[in-house]
Amino acid sequence: MKRIELTPRLRAVADLVPAGARLADVGTDHAYLPAWLLQQGLIARAIVSDLRAGPLSRARETAAACGLEDRMDFRLCDGLSGISPGEADTVVIAGMGGETIAAILAAAPWTRREGVHLVLQPMSTQKELRQWLQESGYRIVLERLAREGETFYNILSVEPGPMPPLTRGELWAGRQDLRDPQTGPYLDQELRRAARIGEGLRRSETRLSRDRLERLELLIRELNEMKKEWEHGHGN
Ligand SMILES: C[S@@+](CC[C@H](N)C(=O)[O-])C[C@H]1O[C@@H](n2cnc3c(N)ncnc32)[C@H](O)[C@@H]1O
Incomplete structure (x- = not known):
């Protein structure tokens, strides 16, 4: 069997x-x-x-x-x-x-x-x-x-x-378990993905892309805060 x-x-x-x-x-x-x-x-x-x-x-x-x-x-x-x-x-x-x-x-x-x-x-x-x-x-x-x-x-x-409403960062990356050792590397991956999108937006000169870039920068800040919280729990 x-x-x-x-x-x-x-x-x-x-x-x-x-x-x-x-x-x-x-x-x-x-x-x-x-x-x-x-x-x-x-x-x-x-x-x-x-x-x-x-x-x-x-x-x-x-x-x-x-x-x-x-x-x-x-x-x-x-x-x-x-x-x-x-x-x-x-x-x-x-x-x-x-x-x-x-x-x-x-x-x-x-x-x-x-x-x-x-x-x-x-x-x-x-x-x-x-x-x-x-x-x-x-x-x-x-x-x-x-x-x-x-x-x-x-x-x-x-x-x-x-x-409770999800924040911008939680909508993007989820409300992850900060005790999970995988969460840090996952957030790093999501930060790299957001940065790549940001590079594309910076090259484009439209008003829409400037607005999107502003929102993306807020998101990146939140993802970095989530990463810091995770590091704090992992003694880094
Ligand atoms: C990539 S497989 C995933 C199989 C399995 N659930 C897993 O996670 O390994 C996706 C399956 O979903 C089926 N599927 C796609 N749309 C669907 C729908 N609307 N209703 C039911 N099955 C669907 C596809 O036929 C396919 O067999």
Whole structure:
């Protein structure tokens, strides 16, 4: 029987799934995440869904190789459209763009009902996703980082409800755990990204780029403050 090993990214996602969750893994592809959670005995069943038939058949192959076919429920559907409210209390949406994740949640207002827990792992447009969540009745409970080589991944644990507004820096980089040793290198990476955007804006002479540069400089100041707070906690 095949044993599933998770990459650091998927392992960090799995760590935020509560034991005993009634899980829906949206955009599951190979279904490695639910297969691992089932093999660890952390969940009893999972709904696994994908927009496309190819990935869903890969999910079936994983389930067959692991002997988990009768513990996974396969759904071919867009986002949560084929999953009824009440069928799942924990929804994972991982490995997709932030705007796609927001669109999937916007189309399923039941994800804002009390008792629903979301674990989101956007591959891009993280800032837009955080902004959308805070404007749409969701609360980011915590954020985690996972690192694979030079790439950092953001993982958000989200529940319905209001949250204190995120600052410019938190919208950009998340409200990260300042005790996590990965947070400093992650903030350095984000500072370099902001600096590169700043160089481009400085070369352009338009009024719009000057306004954007001013906002970017405020952001860089905030990211530096977050970095200093992290250093303080790490004895630097
Ligand atoms: C890069 S894979 C991520 C697989 C897995 N969740 C992970 O994190 O490793 C993205 C998957 O999302 C699926 N997908 C994209 N848009 C979707 C949507 N609107 N609804 C459901 N699945 C979607 C794709 O077909 C693909 O299988």
